[in-house]
Amino acid sequence: MRVLYHTPLHPGCRKVRLQLQEKSLAFELKTEQTWQRREGFLRLNPAGEVPVLVEDSAVIAEAPVISEFLEEAYPEIDLLGTDAFERAETRRLVWWFDAKFHEEVTRNLVDEKILKRLMRSGNPDSQAIRCGHANIGYHLAYIAWLCDRRTWLAGDSFSLADIAAAAQLSAVDYLGDVPWEDVPGAKDWYARVKSRPSMRGILAENIPGFPPPDHYADLDF
Template sequence: MSLDLTLHHFPLDPASRQVRLALGEKRLPFSEEAVRYWERPSALVNMNPSGLTPVLTASDGRGALVLCESRAILDHLEETYPDPPLLGRDAHERAEARRLLQWFDRKFDYEVCGFLLHEKMEKRLLGLGAPDLAAMRQGREALRAHLVYVEGLLSNRDWLAGRRLSLADFAAAAHLSVIDYFGDVPWRDFPAVKTWYMKLKSRPCFRPLLADRWPGLTPAQHYDDLDF
């Protein structure tokens, strides 16, 4: 029996973008509901008490399965829709993909997004005033350190976790794509990362992300350029 999938998400949320990329790569049709999560709408909180996006509902007409936040959703998609597999085909690549998922969702998010996206995006959404320049500088320095690490990985690999595209690539691209929306990724200094990101940008699953716009948040001029 086919299921109707609905993703409740914020377009510029890296966690939501990971799920959108996985759904697109697996060619699963789904409906979208854009959510202003910072306003804690009751419909979102009723589904996910944390009030965070994304939330995926899967309905068969008789009831709905509610999956809250990215890791639970991605695990469900891998279990329920295993083709194509996005965690690697051997134990080593699966372990590496899981490690890098954790890297980007915890370390990168805390050290980079916690500064850059908070200052450039969340403050605007919440009406908290101008960005703090010291915090921006700290976020940019951390971003460069992470890009050095990713550049090293890609010097010996086709994709982040090994020979094949995986959820690790989607996690990294989801975070970097939102930072790139605001023009803060120094692509010119990291050619291997830029080439990897161009490959991802050209995939059909990535195209909806390039069309994302949010009122009051204007993307960098190159954001949707495939040959940036």
């Protein structure tokens, strides 16, 4: 059986979950509270980070590594594109959301508002939160700009770029911190993403003590 170790709201874990679902690959989800540094988990990944995928007896850690592995091992449902240039464009956007959006938005909002409390590692930094709110608008505008020119973020087909963006945005949306009404083009894209069966597990997530806002799981938000 394929097992994915994850932490709720973690965008890298959400990305791999969505990718597994889109590729119709069955898996068991195990929650790992990485900050507890459980010995059995550290034996799997000495870096102590999620996501970790265990498949046959192989252990694959780190979201970007797992993503490339899944595309190579299971090419039947392709989420990158057909030629090298198309795939480079998909990966450019994956990198944009994994690195840039994460650094400028998700880290400032999700990590500050929820992760710090779960880990009991200090108080939210209000300046970081202000930065996160200021930055998210540019990213939503970029999504709308891309969708004005393309069906999905990287081109004609739903791809790992849409998955990477949805992984970040769904985590921020769990806090109710995405100003969807300000950017209709981005909202329309996210409505299409939300209606995909692969999103069900993520939209059903509920962290004890931190319930999501009503619109979080609502397909007609």
